[in-house]
Amino acid sequence: MSLETILVPCYTDNYAVLLHDDKTNKTICIDAPEARPILSALSERNWSLDTLLITHHHKDHIAGIDQIKEITGAKTYGPEAEKLQIPGLDELVKEGTPLTWSGREIDILETPGHTLGHVCYHFKEDNIIFTGDTLFALGCGRLFEGTPAQMWHSLSKLMPLPKKTKVYCGHEYTLSNAEFACKYEPNNIDLQTRILEIRAARSKNQPTIPTTIEKELLTNPFLRASSPELRENLNLANATDEEVFTEIRNRKNNE
Numbered sequence: 290m291s292l293e294t295i296l297v298p299c300y301t302d303n304y305a306v307l308l309h310d311d312k313t314n315k316t317i318c319i320d321a322p323e324a325r326p327i328l329s330a331l332s333e334r335n336w337s338l339d340t341l342l343i344t345h346h347h348k349d350h351i352a353g354i355d356q357i358k359e360i361t362g363a364k365t366y367g368p369e370a371e372k373l374q375i376p377g378l379d380e381l382v383k384e385g386t387p388l389t390w391s392g393r394e395i396d397i398l399e400t401p402g403h404t405l406g407h408v409c410y411h412f413k414e415d416n417i418i419f420t421g422d423t424l425f426a427l428g429c430g431r432l433f434e435g436t437p438a439q440m441w442h443s444l445s446k447l448m449p450l451p452k453k454t455k456v457y458c459g460h461e462y463t464l465s466n467a468e469f470a471c472k473y474e475p476n477n478i479d480l481q482t483r484i485l486e487i488r489a490a491r492s493k494n495q496p497t498i499p500t501t502i503e504k505e506l507l508t509n510p511f512l513r514a515s516s517p518e519l520r521e522n523l524n525l526a527n528a529t530d531e532e533v534f535t536e537i538r539n540r541k542n543n544e
């Protein structure tokens with residue numbers, strides 16, 4: 290694949306991502322937390338942005354839209370369900386909307402929970418998904434608008450993606466998520482190994498993103514409702530997966 294991926298740190302813990310196809314010279318950006326770092330990342334590389342994709346309406350994902358559009362003219366796509374909350378959208382998308390960029394198809398997955406209109410963008414041929422504030426490395430978004438049942442359903446759409454799929458999320462929350470996860474699955478060897486890698490990366494101020502679907506299935510407590518150890522530690526041995534998810538989400542809220 291000829292795609293180059295650049296993670297652009299914004300504010301204290303947000304990420305935007307740039308994808309550049311050197312065959313077509315096209316560049317796309319996912320989310321617009323703030324304009325300045327994104328515009329500098331583009332100009333350092335002499336890339337011109339043609340497309341901007343927005344996952345959801347929170348300020349820390351859309352504050353840069355105006356300025357980025359003004360300077361680059363990028364065509365901006367975002368969820369139809371949040372059109373009133375996201376100024377500057379040129380095209381509205383929902384699950385099933387055909388979307389192509391630089392010759393590849395992008396699947397749109399509706400993933401309500403964090404917000405009601407949240408969407409994820411799946412670049413199938415490149416095995417990359419942008420999960421915004423739905424799925425984090427070792428975590429999931431807070432339920433500001435949706436119910437636990439909605440979020441569990443949304444996460445259940447991401448879990449069957451090919452294991453090697455790279456996951457880019459909207460925030461660097463991984464270390465604190467890992468510490469939380471360890472409380473509930475202290476004997477999970479994959480998690481123990483992963484937390485060492487995360488500590489090492491963060492001590493050098495390196496990102497822990499991207500992760501993969503495989504890593505998340507093995508270690509992310511919000512995807513591990515089927516884990517006997519997790520269930521035991523929540524006193525929910527015989528509960529449904531959705532009940533286990535709801536409880537682990539509540540514990541994280543009350544941390």
Ligand code: ZN
Pocket residue numbers: 345347403422
């Ligand atoms: Zn958010």
Ligand code: FE
Pocket residue numbers: 347349350422459460
């Ligand atoms: Fe956010």
